[in-house]
Amino acid sequence: MGAALLIICSIIYSLTLLIVYKSKPHIKTVENKIFSILIILNLFGLIIELANYFLVLYNTECLLTYIISKIYLIYLLTFIILFTYYVIYISFEDSTKYKSKLNEIRSNMIKIMGFCYFTFLLLVTFLPINFSNENGVYTYGPSINVVYVVSITCILCCIVFMFLNFKNIKHKKYLPLFFFMPLGMIAMLIQNIFPSITLITSVETFIVFLMYFTIENPDVKMIEQLNIARDQADKANKAKTEFLSNMSHEIRTPLNAIVGFSNLLLEDKNIPDTSKDEIKDIIMAGDNLLEIVNGILDISKIEANKMEIEANEYSFKKLADELVTLTKGRIAEKPLEFKVSIDETIPPVLYGDAQKVKQICVNILTNAVKYTKEGWIELKISHVAKDGVCRLIISVEDTGIGIKEGNINRLFDKFDRLDVDKNVTIEGTGLGLAITKKLLDMMNGKIVVQSTLGKGSKFTVSIDQKIVENPTIKIEEAEKVIEKVQVKNEKLVLIVDDNKINLKVAERLLESYGIKSVSVDNGYDAIEKIKNGEKFDLILMDDMMPKLSGTETFHELEKIEGFNIPVVALTANALTGEKEKYLAEGFNDYLAKPINKDELNNVINKYLNQE
Ligand code: ADP
Numbered sequence: 001m002g003a004a005l006l007i008i009c010s011i012i013y014s015l016t017l018l019i020v021y022k023s024k025p026h027i028k029t030v031e032n033k034i035f036s037i038l039i040i041l042n043l044f045g046l047i048i049e050l051a052n053y054f055l056v057l058y059n060t061e062c063l064l065t066y067i068i069s070k071i072y073l074i075y076l077l078t079f080i081i082l083f084t085y086y087v088i089y090i091s092f093e094d095s096t097k098y099k100s101k102l103n104e105i106r107s108n109m110i111k112i113m114g115f116c117y118f119t120f121l122l123l124v125t126f127l128p129i130n131f132s133n134e135n136g137v138y139t140y141g142p143s144i145n146v147v148y149v150v151s152i153t154c155i156l157c158c159i160v161f162m163f164l165n166f167k168n169i170k171h172k173k174y175l176p177l178f179f180f181m182p183l184g185m186i187a188m189l190i191q192n193i194f195p196s197i198t199l200i201t202s203v204e205t206f207i208v209f210l211m212y213f214t215i216e217n218p219d220v221k222m223i224e225q226l227n228i229a230r231d232q233a234d235k236a237n238k239a240k241t242e243f244l245s246n247m248s249h250e251i252r253t254p255l256n257a258i259v260g261f262s263n264l265l266l267e268d269k270n271i272p273d274t275s276k277d278e279i280k281d282i283i284m285a286g287d288n289l290l291e292i293v294n295g296i297l298d299i300s301k302i303e304a305n306k307m308e309i310e311a312n313e314y315s316f317k318k319l320a321d322e323l324v325t326l327t328k329g330r331i332a333e334k335p336l337e338f339k340v341s342i343d344e345t346i347p348p349v350l351y352g353d354a355q356k357v358k359q360i361c362v363n364i365l366t367n368a369v370k371y372t373k374e375g376w377i378e379l380k381i382s383h384v385a386k387d388g389v390c391r392l393i394i395s396v397e398d399t400g401i402g403i404k405e406g407n408i409n410r411l412f413d414k415f416d417r418l419d420v421d422k423n424v425t426i427e428g429t430g431l432g433l434a435i436t437k438k439l440l441d442m443m444n445g446k447i448v449v450q451s452t453l454g455k456g457s458k459f460t461v462s463i464d465q466k467i468v469e470n471p472t473i474k475i476e477e478a479e480k481v482i483e484k485v486q487v488k489n490e491k492l493v494l495i496v497d498d499n500k501i502n503l504k505v506a507e508r509l510l511e512s513y514g515i516k517s518v519s520v521d522n523g524y525d526a527i528e529k530i531k532n533g534e535k536f537d538l539i540l541m542d543d544m545m546p547k548l549s550g551t552e553t554f555h556e557l558e559k560i561e562g563f564n565i566p567v568v569a570l571t572a573n574a575l576t577g578e579k580e581k582y583l584a585e586g587f588n589d590y591l592a593k594p595i596n597k598d599e600l601n602n603v604i605n606k607y608l609n610q611e
Contacts, residue, residue, distance in 0.1 A: 003137065003198040007050045010202040014043040017209055024218040027225045034086045035208075035216045038079065042201070042208050045075040049201045053137055060131035069131070069139050073124045073147050079204060080151045081117045085109070087158040090174055091165040120150050136196025148192055155185050176214040180207045237304060244300050245573065249544065251293050252572035253499060256593035259286040260505035263597060267512060290594060295431040299414055302438045309442055310580075313473050314354035316346050320381060323361050327379065330369045337376040346383045347390050349473065352465035356439050361394055363432040364459040368398040375399025375456070390467050397458040403451040411449060412437040436461075485601075486514045491608045492535070493517040496526045496553065497542035497570070502593070506540055506570070509595060513604055522546075523553030530557055536565050538607045540591070543571040543582075551585050558586065566607045570595070 018039050026032050052072050055065040088109055092102060127143035159181050187203035262282045265271055271279070301307045320342050331338055361379075368377045377398045384391045403411065414434035440447055443463055451457035495506045495517050503519040510517045518536070520526050523545060530536075539557075543550035554567055569582040572593040579590040589603055 003196065004050065004053055006202050007046055007053065007198055010205040011043065011046045011050065013209060014039065014046055014205050017212055018043055021212060021218070025222070026218050027222055029221075029225070031086065031090055032216070032218075032221065034082060034089070035211065038082060038086070038211075039208055041075065041079050041082065042204050045072065045079060045201045046205065048072045048075055049198060052139075053198060056131045056137045056139065057133050060133055065131060066129065069129055070125060070143070073129075073143055074121060076147050076200065077117070077120055077124055077150060080154045081113060081120075084154040084158050085113055087177060088161050090177075091161050120146060138195035140195055148188060151188055152185065155181050155188070174215055176210060180210070183207065241300055241304055241306075244297055248293050248297050249572045251289070252593045253502065255286055255290060255293075256572065256595060257501045257505050259283060259290075259594040260509060262286065264508050264512060286594065292429055295429055295435060298435050299431050299438075302435065302442075307439075307442065309353045309356065311352050312354065313349055313351050313468050313471050315473070316348060316350050319354055319358055322358065323365065323379065326362060327365045327369065327377070330366060331377070334369065334372075335374050336369070336372060339376055339378040341378070341380045343382040346381065346392070347385065347467045349468040349471035350390055350392075350465040351468050352463070353443065356443065357392070357463055357465070360436050360439055360445070360461060360463070361396075363436045364396045364461065367432060368396050368400065368457070368459075372398040372400030372456070385467060388467050388469075389464050392463050392465060393460065394463070395458060395460040397456065399456040402453040402455050402457055403449070404453050405451075408449050408451060485605065485609060487604065487608050491515050491537045493608075494526060494529065494534075494536040494539045494565075495519045495570075496521075496523060496539065496545075496550065498522060498545040499542070502542070505595070509600065513608075515604070515608060523548035523550065523556070526553055527556050527560075530560055530563060530565075538603075539565055539567045540570045541567050541587070543569055543573060551582075554585065554587060568603055568607070 021036065021039060026036075048068060048071055052065070052068045055062065055068055059065055089106065092105060123146045124143045127146060128141050129139055129143045130141040131139050158177075162177060162181075183203065184207065187199050191197060191199045262279050265279050266276060266283070298307070324338075324340055327338060365377070365379065375398070377396065380393075380395045380397070382393045384393070411433050414431055437447060439445075440461065440463070445461060445463040448460045449457065450460075493510055493515055495503055495510075497503045497506065497519070498521050500521065503521065507517050507519060518529070518534075520529065524547075526539070526541075541550040541554060545553075548556075550569060550571070554569075557563055557565075557567070566588040568589040568591055569585075569587040570591045570593065571578070571582070578592075582590045589606070591599055591603060
C-alpha cells in the first residue's frame with residue numbers, strides 16, 4: 001500500500017502545481033507550452049498509474065488491466081520524449097552558432113523524434129506485457145523493457161546535448177537540468193531492480209515540481225522576457241539613432257551644395273529676375289527638406305531622452321524680431337495680413353532656452369501660414385511676471401482651414417496629419433506639433449488649442465522663463481542683427497573638407513564676403529601647410545573625413561608650436577549636443593551644414609571683421 005500512498009501524494013502535489021501554474025499569467029513561449037503539457041501529462045500519468053496499481057493488485061487477468069497498463073506505458077514514453085525535446089529546444093535557444101539554421105534544426109528534430117516516437121509507440125502497444133501481484137504489485141515483459149531502453153537513451157541524449165551546447169545555455173537557471181538527468185536515470189535503475197516500487201512517475205512529479213521553482217517559474221520568466229524585450233528595444237533604438245544621424249549627415253551634405261549655390265546665385269547681378277524666382281523656390285524646397293530632416297532628428301532625440309534644455313540669458317526682443325521676420329518670409333506672397341502685438345513691458349533679458357522657445361513658436365507660426373489660404377494671422381505675446389519668473393503667453397491665431405473638434409486631441413500625435421486628403425498640397429510630416437508638445441513638457445509649458453472647422457484656429461502657449469535683473473550680456477549687442485558685411489582687410493581662410501563640391505560652396509560663400517581661401521581635401525595637407533608656416537586668419541574644418549577626421553586634425557594642429565588660428569567646425573552632424581561636443585573638443589565655433597547665412601555672418605564678423 002506504500003506505493004499507492006506515494007502515488008496519491010504525488011497526485012496532490014501535481015494537482016496543486018497545475019492550479020498554481022495555470023492561475024499565473026504567462027508569456028507564450030514554446031518552452032512554456034511544453035512545460036504546461038508536461039504538468040498535465042504527469043497528473044494524467046499518476047492517475048493511470050494508481051488505477052493500474054489497483055487493477056493489477058486485484059485482477060491480473062482482466063482486459064482493462066491490460067489496456068490501462070498499456071496506456072501507462074504510452075504515457076511514460078510520451079513524457080520522456082517530450083522532456084527530451086524540451087531539453088534539446090532550450091539547449092539551442094541562445095546559440096549564436098546555429099542561429100541562422102535554428103528553425104531548420106528544430107523542424108528536423110521534430111521529424112526525427114516524431115518518427116522514433118511512433119516506432120516505439122507501436123512496439124510498446126503490440127509487444128507482450130506481464131503482471132505480477134505476488135511479491136508486490138508490478139508489471140514486466142518486453143513492452144516495459146522498450147520503455148526502459150527508450151528512457152535511458154533519451155536521458156543520455158539530453159546529457160550529451162546539454163554538454164555539447166553548454167556554452168549556449170547562457171542562463172544559469174537551466175543548470176538544474178543537469179541535476180534532473182541523473183535523478184531520472186537513478187529512478188529508472190531502481191525501478192528496474194525493484195519493479196514493485198512505483199517510483200518513476202513520482203520522480204517525474206518531483207522533477208516537474210523542481211522545474212517550476214527553478215527554470216519555469218512564470219514570474220521569473222516574465223521578468224526575464226521583459227528584460228530581453230527591453231534590451232532588444234534599446235539596441236533597436238540605438239541603431240535607429242545611429243541610422244538617423246548617418247542619414248542626416250548624408251542628406252545635409254548635398255543639401256549644403258544646393259542651398260549654398262542657390263544663395264550665391266541669388267546674389268549674382270547677372271542672373272535675370274525671372275530665374276531668381278526659381279532660385280528662391282529651390283532655396284525654399286531645400287529649407288523644407290532640412291526642416292523635415294531636423295524634425296525627424298528632433299523627435300528621435302526627444303524619444304531617446306537626449307534632448308536637453310540649454311538655458312542662457314537672451315534678449316526677448318531679438319527673439320520676437322526673429323519670429324516676425326521669419327513669419328513674414330514664410331508668408332511671402334500669400335494674401336495674408338500679419339498682425340503682431342507684443343507686450344512692451346516684457347523684461348528685456350530672460351533666462352531660458354531661447355532656441356527651443358523659438359522652435360515652439362516657429363512651429364505654430366509655420367502651421368498658421370501653411371493652413372491659412374487667405375485672411376490674417378495674428379501673433380500676440382503678453383506676459384505675467386511674478387517672483388522673478390516671467391510667464392510668456394504666446395498666441396497664434398489664424399483664419400485658416402480650422403480643425404474638427406474631435407481631431408484636436410490627435411494633433412500632438414507624431415506622424416498624424418489630419419484630413420490628409422484635404423491637405424495633399426500642403427507639405428508636412430505631422431511631426432511639428434508632436435515636437436512642440438514634447439518641448440513644452442520639458443520646459444513645464446502648456447499649449448491650448450481652440451479651433452472651428454472652416455473658420456480658423458488659435459494656438460496659445462505659455463512658458464515660464466526666469467527674469468534676469470542684472471544681465472551679463474549687453475542688450476544692444478544681443479539685439480543687433482548682424483548683416484552681411486564686406487570684410488575690409490585682406491583675409492585668408494583655410495578650408496578643409498573631403499567633399500569637393502562642399503569645398504567649392506565654402507570658397508564661393510567666402511568670396512561673396514571678399515575673403516580669399518585655400519582649400520585642402522584632407523587633414524594631412526592642412527597640418528603640412530601650418531607646419532610650413534603658411535598664415536591663415538581662420539580654418540573651417542569638416543569633421544567626417546576618411547583616415548584623419550577633422551577633430552583629429554585639429555588636435556594635431558594644436559600640438560604645433562605657436563598655433564593660434566581660430567578653428568571652426570563645419571559639419572553635417574547636426575544632432576543635439578553636437579555643437580557642445582565640438583566646443584568641448586576645443587574648436588572656437590561650430591557651423592552646421594547647410595551653412596546658415598546668419599550663422600556664417602556671425603562667424604565672419606567675430607573672427608575676420610575685427611581690426
Ligand atoms: P504638419 O504640419 O507637418 O503636418 P504638425 O504636427 O505641425 O504637422 O500638425 C499636425 C496636423 O495638425 C497638421 O497636419 C494639420 O492637419 C493640423 N494643423 C496644425 N496647425 C493647424 C492650423 N493652424 N490650422 C489647421 N490645421 C492645423
